[in-house]
Amino acid sequence: MRRTSPRTDRGRLLQGRRDDGQASILLIFGMVIALLSLTVLFVRVGAANDQRSQAQTAADAAALAAVGALRDHAARQLADGVFPMPRYDEEIARDRAEAYARENGAVLTDIQASDNVMGRSGNIVRVEVRGALCQKELEPDGSRDWNDIVCDGEDDSGSTAVGNASAIAIIEMGSGCGRQDMELTCDGASVDDVDQASGYFDVYLIDRVGEYAFDPNSVFGGGAIVDCADLGRLDPAMCATHKVLNDEFPGFYISAGGYRDEGTSDHGYGQAVDYMMADLGGVPTPEMDATALQVIDFLIQNHRELEVKGIIYNYRIWNPAKDAVGPWSSVSRPAGERGSNTQNHVDHVHLSVGPPPFR
Numbered sequence: 001m002r003r004t005s006p007r008t009d010r011g012r013l014l015q016g017r018r019d020d021g022q023a024s025i026l027l028i029f030g031m032v033i034a035l036l037s038l039t040v041l042f043v044r045v046g047a048a049n050d051q052r053s054q055a056q057t058a059a060d061a062a063a064l065a066a067v068g069a070l071r072d073h074a075a076r077q078l079a080d081g082v083f084p085m086p087r088y089d090e091e092i093a094r095d096r097a098e099a100y101a102r103e104n105g106a107v108l109t110d111i112q113a114s115d116n117v118m119g120r121s122g123n124i125v126r127v128e129v130r131g132a133l134c135q136k137e138l139e140p141d142g143s144r145d146w147n148d149i150v151c152d153g154e155d156d157s158g159s160t161a162v163g164n165a166s167a168i169a170i171i172e173m174g175s176g177c178g179r180q181d182m183e184l185t186c187d188g189a190s191v192d193d194v195d196q197a198s199g200y201f202d203v204y205l206i207d208r209v210g211e212y213a214f215d216p217n218s219v220f221g222g223g224a225i226v227d228c229a230d231l232g233r234l235d236p237a238m239c240a241t242h243k244v245l246n247d248e249f250p251g252f253y254i255s256a257g258g259y260r261d262e263g264t265s266d267h268g269y270g271q272a273v274d275y276m277m278a279d280l281g282g283v284p285t286p287e288m289d290a291t292a293l294q295v296i297d298f299l300i301q302n303h304r305e306l307e308v309k310g311i312i313y314n315y316r317i318w319n320p321a322k323d324a325v326g327p328w329s330s331v332s333r334p335a336g337e338r339g340s341n342t343q344n345h346v347d348h349v350h351l352s353v354g355p356p357p358f359r
Helices: 006-079 090-103 194-198 236-248 286-301
Strands: 106-115 124-131 164-173 177-180 183-186 201-206 220-222 255-257 272-276 308-313 316-318 348-353
Touching: 006 090, 006 106, 006 124, 006 164, 006 194, 006 201, 090 106, 090 124, 236 272, 236 286, 236 348, 286 308, 286 348
Parallel strands: none
Antiparallel strands: 106 124, 124 164, 164 201, 177 183, 220 255, 255 272, 272 348, 308 316, 308 348
């Protein structure tokens, strides 16, 4: 029988061991690559989540800043003795939102205003932002690490931009402000300065926009006495009656709204003015309600001379073409439910003046 040499057997054993070792090394190498890939993936996902979180922070800050601009204007009105009407100013709100978004590493991409008072105030602001920090892709030659954050939000060509977010904020006036004996007070006292006035407004984040898009064509004048020029394109007859009311009942309203682009209403024809007896969406005090009824009775008694063609207040309506002349409580009719204090004319007296029809 032929015997193999010990050297040959040892060579075969060594060769077998070398094959097993190579397989083990390849396996380990593959596992290391896989682990590195997973690590890179997890870090990338974590970085993306961080950027989205940062974008949301920027969106929140931008929305609050936008309505904060409304608060600043309203606080100045209140400190000047003018009943405040927080009203959206796109240029100011956008500038403020852009600045705060940029300070928080994002770029403002959209801003919109809405409200629940037929588009008159725009006290609810929604913003959208895009994260300004983004990741440059890893260069194959290793010249750039993927952690190299270089984007500024304006020139992100060739980058992976992540982190889009939106936020909605609202400004509301706290209760306790109104007119007492025609003097504007808050919590029974006059307001002396802007810082004090700011404390009567609440600014906070909410989760939904308003029912109506803001209408920049609606014209509101603040204060107890509002001139026709501050109410938009009023019809001469409407302006004349407005002046009579200012003379007969100085300071009876807290603000007034005139023309707005609304073809189905007398407002769109310059033949209507809304006299606010409470803040938008609010309820008049008993004193303001009594004043409203006094003014309305005057308008009904003098409707021919003043060319009054319709009045709506607090769920009720009066039209001289259909209704008798007399006290409001006796001659007015139910106007029906319309959905909110503003639509139901709880917070204001709607007066239409001019030739029929009553719209």
